[in-house]
Amino acid sequence: MKYWIIIALVGIIGSLLAAGLFMVRGGPDEQDKAKRMANALTWRIGISVFLFLTIIFSYVMGWIQPTGIPVGA
Template structure:
């Protein structure tokens, strides 16, 4: 489970880095637009998929919240 979440975070950060690279690499607005938008859309899709996977994992009982002890 931890491996899947770590890989998803790496994918999200990779897509964000790719979008930043497309933004700085190409000076023209026309050439950077589609590539940068595709990378950002991939990042958003991966983020939503990770959230849904964590929610599904919780509902299926694969993960359980540990919580922090309350101190007074």
């Protein structure tokens, strides 16, 4: 499960960097530049939602357990 989360986070960061690159460099015209940037940001949102839903589903199925600071510590 850890590896899937790391892969998803790398994908999110990569998509965000691609959107920034398209914003700065772009294409031959403004329309193409905006379309490519919006597409990269759409991928980022999709990967983020998928990661969130996967974590929730894994918790419900009991595959992962919450850890952290104990109550009253």
